[in-house]
Amino acid sequence: MAELKTRLQNDLTVAMKARETVTAGALRMALTAVTNEEVSGKQARELSDDEVVKVLAREAKKRKEAAEAFDGAGRAEKAELERQELAVLETYLPKQLDDAELASIVDKAYDAVAAQLGEAPGPKQMGQVMKAVNAEVAGRADGGRVAAAVKAKLTS
Incomplete structure (x- = not known):
């Protein structure tokens, strides 16, 4: 169990x-x-x-x-x-990530996807970046916060 x-x-x-x-x-x-x-x-x-x-x-x-x-x-x-x-x-959930930690994880995922594609990812690659970020975040941030951070990174 x-x-x-x-x-x-x-x-x-x-x-x-x-x-x-x-x-x-x-x-x-x-x-x-x-x-x-x-x-x-x-x-x-x-x-x-x-x-x-x-x-x-x-x-x-x-x-x-x-x-x-x-x-x-x-x-x-x-x-x-x-x-x-x-x-x-x-009290039973993992500590939530603050905005700086989340931004750092998004940046790493963005760079990893950019290296895979050979170019800077755009809004069309949001799914790829989200997949990489969610693997790292693993329940330590709300999905809405993650999606907003990824979207902000891709549109900047």
């Missing part, structure tokens, strides 16, 4: 015993999402730690979007609950 999934299960037990309802609720939802991912498809399988991190990142994104939606609807108490659950999930 993936170490991260085991850690989630152990932390859920601790949170339940300590009666930490927000933490327990967030971990339950995360473990449910992991289990659903394991049994999706034609055959059940066990997720690796990297796959569990992807599931957790997806769940964190859902919490962030839900908090924004609740704020927009004037439901501050529900938005705060979503933010608390997001904070719990973020």
